[in-house]
Amino acid sequence: MxxxxxxxxxxxxxxxxxxxxxxxxxxxxxxxxxxxxxxxxxxxxxxxxxxxxxxxxxxxxxxxxxxxxxxxxxxxxxxxxxxxxxxxxxxxxxxxxxxxxxxxxxxxxxxxxxxxxxxxxxxxxxxxSPRVTRRMLEMFADHLPTGPVTPSGLDPRLAALTPRELEVLRAVAEGLSNGEIAERLVLSEATVKTHVGRILHKLDVRDRVQAVVLAYETGLAGR
Structure with a gap:
């Protein structure tokens, strides 16, 4: 840019x-x-x-x-x-x-x-407007396709994420800011930012909004 x-x-x-x-x-x-x-x-x-x-x-x-x-x-x-x-x-x-x-x-x-x-x-x-985005996604969550599930119950698209990264992604899907996630998970805001960056890279998505959409598609959030 x-x-x-x-x-x-x-x-x-x-x-x-x-x-x-x-x-x-x-x-x-x-x-x-x-x-x-x-x-x-x-x-x-x-x-x-x-x-x-x-x-x-x-x-x-x-x-x-x-x-x-x-x-x-x-x-x-x-x-x-x-x-x-x-x-x-x-x-x-x-x-x-x-x-x-x-x-x-x-x-x-x-x-x-x-x-x-x-x-x-x-x-x-x-x-x-993360919370507005969340409300809209929740409204249409029932229309989202459900991804395949492994024996562990986790969609294969999320398999590369660590347990902590899954926690952070769930919080992102709730519409929480980095600061709010840091407070909830007792982490520094810089650490949360690092986790978010790794999540976007591992999921091969453009930004937080696309990560939220994927969280709903895979059943990690909104179900």
Whole structure:
């Protein structure tokens, strides 16, 4: 990621894109490099502009934000997608997370929340409204496929994790911050951060949000 976070705005409402642009351009470390009104244009713009973060609406004519997110993440792993949604319990937003988005944000979020969310996603943290993310995942947990289980009761995808890392992943899936996990498990925050980094590496996931999705898919959380 460059020092200045390059942002692509994707929404079918031009006035909404204008409002976001006014907020972001007022920040020294954020730059709006382009806009798109539908998913297909967004995919083309990402290829041409290589933004750090895409603010992606999910409900658009033509190619929706879910498919656009999937294509962006597959073709450009270095670009993070932050989903824009009207409702905090939105099945479309949930599907976009599973497609590879790094988080989601309500469209009526305050300017400071928008700016903080973009910075978090750009830095790789993807700690965007974790408790809201948890509520949404719990709502749709029953629709998630259950992974194969070994005799030990653990999904094979989690086999590489140590018992402590499994504890940390469960806490991440609850929406806890590193500081809250440290307090619960009586660890330093730096140690928790190290554990989280190892978990992401072992599970081969992009960020915390994808780790949470996997925790629900494997039955480690939400069951």
């Amino acid at each position: 460059s020092e200045t976070v390059r942002v692509l705005l994707v929404d079918d409402q031009a006035l909404l894109r204008m409002g976001f642009a006014l907020v972001l351009d007022a920040e020294d470390d954020l730059e709006v490099v382009g806009e798109a009104g539908d998913g297909a244009t967004a995919v083309t713009q990402v290829a041409a502009l290589r933004p750090d973060v895409v603010l992606m609406d999910v409900r658009m004519p033509g190619m929706n934000g879910i498919e656009a997110t999937r294509r962006v993440v597959e073709a450009h792993p270095g670009t993070r997608v932050l989903i824009l949604t009207t409702f905090d319990l939105d099945e479309y937003a949930f599907a976009a997370l599973r497609a590879g988005a790094s988080g989601f944000l309500l469209k009526d979020a305050r300017p400071a929340e928008l700016v903080a969310a973009i910075r978090a996603v750009a830095s790789g943290d993807a700690v965007v």
